[in-house]
Every structure is written in C-alpha cells, then in structure tokens.
Amino acid sequence: MNIHVEVRDVEANPLDPSEALSFVEAPGHGAGALFLGAVRNRNQGRDVKGVSYDVFAPLAEQSFAEICAEAQDKWGPDLRLFVVHGKGRLEVGGLSIVIAAGSPHRDEAFRACRYVIEEIKNRSPVWKQEHYTDGDSEWVQGHALCQHGDQSHKHEHAHG
Amino acid sequence: MQDITIQLFGAFRPLGSTMALQVPKGASVHDVRAAFADTLPEDLHDLLEVSRFADERAVLAENAIVSENSTLAVLPPVSGG
Numbered sequence: 001m002n003i004h005v006e007v008r009d010v011e012a013n014p015l016d017p018s019e020a021l022s023f024v025e026a027p028g029h030g031a032g033a034l035f036l037g038a039v040r041n042r043n044q045g046r047d048v049k050g051v052s053y054d055v056f057a058p059l060a061e062q063s064f065a066e067i068c069a070e071a072q073d074k075w076g077p078d079l080r081l082f083v084v085h086g087k088g089r090l091e092v093g094g095l096s097i098v099i100a101a102g103s104p105h106r107d108e109a110f111r112a113c114r115y116v117i118e119e120i121k122n123r124s125p126v127w128k129q130e131h132y133t134d135g136d137s138e139w140v141q142g143h144a145l146c147q148h149g150d151q152s153h154k155h156e157h158a159h160g
Numbered sequence: 161m162q163d164i165t166i167q168l169f170g171a172f173r174p175l176g177s178t179m180a181l182q183v184p185k186g187a188s189v190h191d192v193r194a195a196f197a198d199t200l201p202e203d204l205h206d207l208l209e210v211s212r213f214a215d216e217r218a219v220l221a222e223n224a225i226v227s228e229n230s231t232l233a234v235l236p237p238v239s240g241g
C-alpha cells in the first residue's frame with residue numbers, strides 16, 4: 001500500500017514528521033516533500049493559546065483516501081502519500097497535520113503535497129475551536145461542504 | 161415513525177455529542193434537517209443552513225432516503241488543516 005491516512009489523538013500521540021518521510025521513501029524516489037500544519041499564536045487579530053480539533057474520523061479518513069487517490073491519478077501511481085490529522089487539544093506550535101509525498105522527481109512531490117493540504121482544508125470534516133489568551137473560545141468559521149457528487153475535483157472552488 | 165441518531169460536530173457540540181430524533185418512515189435528509197432544526201436554539205439556525213448531513217462514507221444529497229435506526233452526522237463548514 002503506498003497511501004497511509006489516519007486521524008490521531010494528538011494528546012496521547014503527538015504527530016511525528018520523520019514517520020511521514022520514512023513512509024514515502026522508495027528506492028526509485030528521488031524526491032520527498034513535507035507539509036506541516038501547526039497552531040499559530042495569532043489569528044484574525046486575536047491572541048491564541050491553543051486549538052481543539054474536532055474530527056468526524058471515519059469520513060475524514062475516507063476523504064483523505066479519496067484525495068490521495070486523486071493525486072495519484074494526476075501525478076502517477078508511483079506517488080507515495082502519508083496523511084495524519086490530529087484530533088484533540090494542541091498548544092501554540094503543536095502539529096495539527098503532517099503530509100508527506102514521495103515521488104521519482106520533485107515536481108510531482110511538491111504539487112501532490114500542495115494538492116492534498118488544499119483539498120483537505122476544503123473537503124474534510126474537521127473543525128477548529130480556538131482558545132484565546134483572554135479565556136474566550138470560538139469555533140472557526142470554515143468552508144461549507146459541497147453536496148454529494150459535487151466534490152471539488154469536479155468543479156473549481158472559488159474559495160481558498 | 162422511526163428513530164435516528166444525529167452526531168454533532170464543531171459549533172453544534174455545545175448541544176452534546178449526539179441527539180436522538182424521530183422522523184417519519186421514508187424520510188429524506190431534507191426531512192431530517194427540518195426535524196433537527198425544530199430542536200435547535202435560534203442562534204444555530206443560520207449555521208444549520210450552511211451545514212450538510214453525512215454518513216461514515218459520504219456527504220448525503222438532500223433527497224437521499226434515511227434508513228431505520230441510522231446514524232447521520234451534521235457537518236458545519238469545515239476548518240481543518
């Protein structure tokens with residue numbers, strides 16, 4: 001299997017970039033690209049101390065697998081992909097998502113890594129609740145999901 | 161009537177992790193949406209309008225028929241990554 005997708009409880013098991021890079025290595029692969037998403041200390045003018053991630057895990061993993069399969073359709077069956085998304089509470093600097101792509105040449109690896117993160121942001125059932133230094137918490141406004149059979153690989157999204 | 165369960169996520173979480181609903185046999189996702197709306201406080205109605213219903217495999221069309229004892233998830237706009 002050249003695709004690994006997972007939702008993980010980050011409070012018990014923090015995400016590990018080296019695990020992602022090891023998975024996408026192969027003798028014929030001259031390139032590996034890595035994307036890390038981390039909790040930022042400021043969002044829309046407010047000081048953030050942490051973020052809680054809520055995930056509908058079965059559908060999220062299904063969407064990651066579909067997105068990875070689309071990437072292989074675009075950039076070839078040799079592409080190896082690793083996606084793990086965190087669930088639970090993270091403090092500033094904590095890793096919420098790790099994506100790695102391995103391929104024979106760099107162009108496919110960079111493009112696939114970018115494609116996977118952008119599609120996850122638009123399509124996967126994950127929600128962020130920001131916790132602010134003033135003690136307040138809010139769910140982040142997100143991207144409305146498309147109807148079944150009308151996913152983003154069949155039309156262009158205006159949002160980004 | 162039939163019993164179904166709605167799993168709640170994101171900004172619906174303050175209501176709990178699940179909600180039991182009764183809908184007529186042969187109800188569509190659209191009917192489930194209306195029954196769920198009746199239980200919601202006023203300030204969550206706008207969020208429901210931009211939310212979708214799903215099972216564990218896919219986001220469902222509004223005219224999909226809901227089977228007996230099924231569990232659906234209500235998915236507000238997403239903010240992963």
